[in-house]
Every structure is written in structure tokens, then in C-alpha cells.
Amino acid sequence: MNDKKKAKQIVIISGKGGTGKTSITASFAALSRDSVLADCDVDAADLHLVASPRRIAVNSFISGNEAVISPDICTGCGRCSDLCRFEAVSRDESTGKYFVLPVSCEGCGVCVDNCPAGAIDFPQRRCGEWMISETKYGTMVHSRLDAGAENSGKLVTLVRNEAVNAAEKESADLILIDGPPGIGCPVIASLTGTDYILAVTEPTMSGRHDLMRVLDLAGHFKIPVFVCINKWDINPEITKDIEKLSAEKNAEILGRIPYDMNITLAQIKGISAVEITDSIAAKEITAIWKKLKQKIL
């Protein structure tokens, strides 16, 4: 037997939110059919809204710990509040005892370790759940981070690892990763160790600015990056400029997608953009997919 071929991983990111990451990921999923999907925009996971998942497995995402002060033991000395650098500890003025605000707790344990009365418990924290689902496009690993929860980077890593396991099981060639906006912790977690990045941008001053930061991030991690420009005809001048600047940063332009209300209409219908066959955007997304496939598979 030959060694099993490892699936290639491509992450779709953008810097700026709302440029069309999920619409494009879903379209690629619909066009490829045999890829494994990983929704790594764990704060705002939306891929399931077009992929129609049937959940096969649901697991809690437990990550880190959270300080809980027992009011019966707390002597009200205030050491916890003095040491906490995250403004997570407050004093209950009526009882003189201290309590922790869960949304502010960093899980560092400094108060737990230094409470002279030993009044602080440090239970594990449930931050959300993650699922493996069958979808109309193939297997998908996705999740739901609890509102206001921490550690989205760790959840991203978990979702990606599970997607790699699923791809191995199915001998899939490709893992399509729908990434989060920004350039911080969850983005870095979604791109470290991937084979390729596709940056989806739009020809606006914000889109261009945010794309440049994404390309710098890709350079920082030395990951090859492709670019496509959504709604390119909103501002042809900035489109041209983005193409020039991308080339200077060694990012290959794969195509331009025109402004097309069908992308939103597809979302409303619960299907991917390429499933609206007479859409001009769908035609371009399909062309971009063909180009991309040739380059990475």
C-alpha cells in the first residue's frame, strides 16, 4: 500500500468582514462535492445555513478554567481584586465579599493561587460545542462558540484537526476552511499549517487596507496566497490598484466577481451562489474554482 496522500488545506479569509468568504466557500463546496468543509469562523459560523447539515456527532468544547469565589469562605480581604489584571473581580457592596464576572475572567488562575483563604474554585469552562455533520456538499466540521466566550483560537484549531481526521478517513483531496475576519488569534489559528490562502476582498478603501494586512500576515507565515475581488465593478479603479498591490506582494489574482444581488438571494434561498445558474457572479466563481483547482490539486 502506498502512504495515504494528505489532503491539501486551503483557508478562505478576507481581513475585512462581509466580503463574501462564506458565499465563496459554499460555492467551492458545491462545485467540488468531495471536499471536507471546516467552518472556522467560530464567532459567526454561517456555512451551515447553506450546507443543510445533518449532525452526526455533537461534542462540548471545554477550554480553560474560570475562577469562582465561594462567598461562604471569602473573608473580603480583596487580594484577588488587587491582583487581577482583567478587572474581573468586583466587590459586592452589600456583603463586602468579592465575586468574579465570568465574561471578564481570563482563566489565568492568579486569584485562585493567591487567595489567603483558599476561597476560589477553578472549574473547567464550557465555551461552546462542535459538530461533525453530513451535508449536501460532503462532510463538514463546525461549531458554535457560546456568546461572549473566550478561546475562539483553540476552537478553530480543534475544528481544523477534526476536519483533517475526517479527510483522512474519506481519503479526501481537499479541506475547504471558511476563516474568520480580522488578522488576530482565530485567523492565525485558522491559517497556520495550511497549504494555501485565498483572500476574498472588495474594491473599497477598507477592503484594500485590510487585504494588505492579510497579505502581510500570509507573508509572515510564508503561506502562498491567492486573491479574488468580489463586487469588483463597484470601483474599477481600486480593483486595478488591488491587483497591482497584490502582485507586488506575490499574491496571484484568480479573478474578479461582479456585484450581483444573486449572491444575497442564494443565501436567502439557503443555497450556494453557484446554484443560481443564470447569475453572472456564479459564472465567475466557477471560473475561479477551476483555476484554483488546477493550481493546488
Place this chain on the structure above:
Amino acid sequence: MTIAFASGKGGTGKTTFSVAFALSADDNVTFLDCDVEEPDSHFFIKPEITGNEKITVPVPVVDSGKCTGCGRCAKVCRFNAITMLGKKPLIFHELCHSCGGCSIACPEKAVSEIQIGTGVISSGIRDHISFYQGLLDIGNTKSPPLIKAVKKKGDGASLVIIDSPPGTSCPMVTALKGADYTVLVTEPAPFALNDLKIAVETVRILGIPFGVVINKSDHPFPQTEEYCRKEAIPVLLKVPEKRAAAEGYSSGESIIKIFPGLGDEIKKAISTIKKEAVR
């Protein structure tokens, strides 16, 4: 009073409307761009930048002369930022959360803290707006310390407007905490509604009064307004989709230039918010 603009989903119009509110306000405004991973409000406010301040966070260093290699620092670190290599502690600053636990724990007082850069706060003025934005260094994973530093710039100001990062996890929570009112910007479409619901949950946990602005309100998706009605969430403003608005946005033009009368509607929304926030 502090009004924060948030959304859950990115690209729904947080920056568009936080800027529109700032430009339309009658009072002086301190504008804080807390979307430090990708701050874009400066394209629309166009302030004259007069200051750039490097923001740092404390991280540990070990005095090898004093260190006995007991490993206590590595043991208390919950973020795996310190690993013992034999008797020598190895420190990974990129994993450090700056909690200070290791320096408290060291019995030899061998751990002290130095400051390392996390990003830059730029400041400037345009008309009645005092502008501040944070810009996170590329490759840095932790935005909350920089967001907190930007928020400090609003201390003492009478009207503060915050442009928050997308999502509903720590960066968004850090930006919103302590605000008197949150405006959730959404658009009528399935992705945005799904994320709006999570954002609503988050704002409710934080106990901040909030209302919704519906951007591109003419999309054929009545579920968003139905949801707001069912949840008794006030809709502060509805603005239809217009290609001219997208084109204006692309070149840094505020939406108040595209829709005549929007500025007055925003003024009304601000007085509604003032009433809701003090309740």
C-alpha cells in the same frame, strides 16, 4: 455616554453607521476605533493624525542569576507560556496573557516584567470629532490589551462612539464592556440574522441596553424584522440598499452624503438612545 457599534457578522455596516452617527451628532464626539485588527473608520472620518503612541503589554523575563530552576513559574502559567528545559525556564512571549502570575509565584523574585509592543494608537481631530484608532501589530494574536488602551482615551468625554470588532468573543466583549448603549448593525439576510442572534445574547449577558440598525433594509427577508419584533428589540433606523452607497463607501464617502435626511434621522436616533441608556 458611550455608544458602541457591534454586529456579530462582519461587513454589515458597523463602521458605516458609527461614523455616520459621529458625523451627525450635535455634540463633540470622541470616536474610538476598537476594531484594532482592521481599523477602517479613518477612511471616512478623515482626521488629521497628529499623534502615534506605541502600546505595550508586560511580559516576564527571568534573572538567571537568581533563578534556582524550581519550575514554579511554569507550573502556575495556565497558558503554557513557560516551559522548563531542565532547570531553565523558557518563555514564549506570544503565548503570554500578561496576568503576572509567574512573577508573584517565583519564590526567589527572579521573574520581573518588561514591556513589549502590541500595537499603535493614532489620534487626530476632524471638526467636532476627536479620533483614536488602535492598530494591532501583524502576527500578534491578542487584541484585548490594545482595545482596552484605546478605550481609556474616552475617559471623561461626554459622548463616546466605539466602532467594535466583529464577532462575539473576547475582542467584541472587551470593546463593549462598560458601554451605556450598543447599536447592533445588521442586514436582512440569513447569515447576518444568525450572527445578530448571537450578538443579542452577548449584549444581554453584558447587561447593556441595545437597539438595531437595519442596513440594506429592502432585501426580501422579513425574518430579521420579525425577530426584532418578537424579541421587543427597538429598530433605530432602516436604510435601503443603494448601489451609490456601496460606491460611496468604496471611496471613503459617508452614507449621510448618499441619503439626504439620514443625518436628521440619526439625530433622532441619538436622542432615543440617550433616553434608553439612562433608564
